[in-house]
Amino acid sequence: MLHLSSIRKIFQGVPDRCQMFRMFDRHAQRPNRWQDDAGALYAGEWFEIGAVDHDYMFEILPPFWMRGDMFAMREFLTDSVTSVFFALTIDGELRHFHGYCDLSDKPSPDRMRVAIVDRESRPVKAMTRTERLDHIWSATHDNYRSYAGERWPEPSRGKRTITVYGGSRGTTLSLLDDLTDEVISTKLPVHLRTLPDAIAA
Structure with a gap:
């Protein structure tokens, strides 16, 4: 997609x-x-x-x-x-x-x-959710990001996927757009985690 x-x-x-x-x-x-x-x-x-x-x-x-x-x-x-x-x-x-x-x-x-x-030029540095997801995608090595293929349900095929560490459950492949705020925070560099949310233009 x-x-x-x-x-x-x-x-x-x-x-x-x-x-x-x-x-x-x-x-x-x-x-x-x-x-x-x-x-x-x-x-x-x-x-x-x-x-x-x-x-x-x-x-x-x-x-x-x-x-x-x-x-x-x-x-x-x-x-x-x-x-x-x-x-x-x-x-x-x-x-x-x-x-x-x-x-x-x-x-x-x-x-x-x-x-x-x-x-x-915005006076307050902020990031939209989309910008956070794009930063994560850009910063992730190719080995840990991909696109949903034929094993995924039809509506998900072609969407971006990313490897997520799930603690005792090990790593799982998740749709980038479905990452929770908590997972997004852990995947961002420390200096970006506290930036306020911005409203998408």
Whole structure:
């Protein structure tokens, strides 16, 4: 059950380079990886990166296009979805971001820029439940996350799954969206557990 989502933050904080490259293809285990066009799955995802990694990506290949505070990668993830990198001044600080934009929708990079600035300009740091789940998914190694396959009931197939430690019961595979608040808290880094809940925009 792969679906289109809106512009969304998928990681809290700044990942190192290894994490950054893992998040470039964080849906690698999706069903029918080589048969489907997963553009709708990736388009809209964004996260912060370091200045050094931003410049590194700029130097890999000549950009597909560059304007103002953003540039697009020449290598496309799908037919029309590619990486767009941003250098944005937010509250007087220059910060850098990566996002996947569907360039068949020409205003999508500008909408993403506006969404990033809006999200990162909030005076109180908070996370929505969706952002918490996306952070957990992004930070979990491939060996411990997957997608529900044919052994799952029909309505669950294609949904994201994650390994959960159940104490004396050992580990179990659970749907990511079904994690309880308690499990979510244990899977988040300590510094993120006490952030207040945010109302989804």
